[in-house]
Amino acid sequence: MPTFPNTFDESTHILVPTDLKASHAEHLIKLNMAGYDVVAGLRREDVPALAEIAAQEGTREYCPNDLKRRWGDEAMAEAKLAKAGGSGVLRLVSQKNGNTLGFGWTGHIDDEDQEHLPMCENIFALRLHEASRGKRLGTTFSRVIVAGSMALWGARNVGLATWASNTPAVRTYLSAGAELVTTKDDVRPTILRGPGKFQYENHRNDVRLYMQFPWSAK
Numbered sequence: 615m616p617t618f619p620n621t622f623d624e625s626t627h628i629l630v631p632t633d634l635k636a637s638h639a640e641h642l643i644k645l646n647m648a649g650y651d652v653v654a655g656l657r658r659e660d661v662p663a664l665a666e667i668a669a670q671e672g673t674r675e676y677c678p679n680d681l682k683r684r685w686g687d688e689a690m691a692e693a694k695l696a697k698a699g700g701s702g703v704l705r706l707v708s709q710k711n712g713n714t715l716g717f718g719w720t721g722h723i724d725d726e727d728q729e730h731l732p733m734c735e736n737i738f739a740l741r742l743h744e745a746s747r748g749k750r751l752g753t754t755f756s757r758v759i760v761a762g763s764m765a766l767w768g769a770r771n772v773g774l775a776t777w778a779s780n781t782p783a784v785r786t787y788l789s790a791g792a793e794l795v796t797t798k799d800d801v802r803p804t805i806l807r808g809p810g811k812f813q814y815e816n817h818r819n820d821v822r823l824y825m826q827f828p829w830s831a832k
């Protein structure tokens with residue numbers, strides 16, 4: 615049974631290739647060689663970087679709950695970590711200046727996702743800073759989020775849910791070795807930006823895609 619952190623960490627851990635199974639280490643090495651570290655654990659002082667990504671356009675479009683109830687501020691992040699058996703958070707960090715360029719997490723699958731992913735125990739999510747999108751970083755980072763979660767917290771049989779209209783996300787997960795399990799016609803909530811700081815919620819017809827990483831079984 616995986617054990618995920620359920621509160622903020624006092625310190626964090628920079629993943630090294632020997633933390634991971636030998637067959638997963640190459641993905642971390644690729645990121646390291648390109649100037650990125652992957653840092654496991656979340657401290658209170660790391661939350662503003664997550665909140666910044668949560669407020670960016672692509673994240674509000676596809677993951678509005680990040681801003682509303684997951685990572686929008688320290689209180690939300692604390693509640694998110696404490697919820698449903700915890701969350702293992704990993705950040706993609708620049709070796710040059712320590713800036714957070716993206717983050718992802720794994721946790722126990724909830725009942726709704728489990729219905730569509732009966733073979734999965736855990737669920738995964740990925741967000742990149744808008745300045746780091748479009749460089750295919752998501753593929754390698756996805757591999758490392760899942761591999762790191764397997765090594766550090768015992769995650770297994772990891773799945774995910776995404777939206778069919780989010781082409782970069784779908785292609786990223788397929789490139790990272792995910793397979794489509796099933797689909798569901800659904801309505802996607804979104805937060806749109808109005809004039810000035812005004813934001814409003816909307817809904818769009820879309821298709822929910824449920825995928826799994828077969829290589830995370832053991």
Ligand SMILES: CC(C)(COP(=O)(O)OP(=O)(O)OC[C@H]1O[C@@H](n2cnc3c(N)ncnc32)[C@H](O)[C@@H]1OP(=O)(O)O)[C@@H](O)C(=O)NCCC(=O)NCCS
Nearest residue numbers: 672673676741742747748749750751752776781782783785
């Ligand atoms: C989704 C996300 C993780 C993708 O990561 P990324 O590394 O920026 O992905 P890239 O834009 O480099 O593209 C990945 C693939 O999608 C393709 N792609 C990107 N934009 C595309 C578009 N508008 N139309 C068609 N294909 C597109 C790329 O060509 C690439 O394809 P390939 O590698 O199969 O040749 C990242 O954009 C992000 O964090 N977005 C905001 C939050 C989010 O949506 N998270 C996912 C929620 S499930």
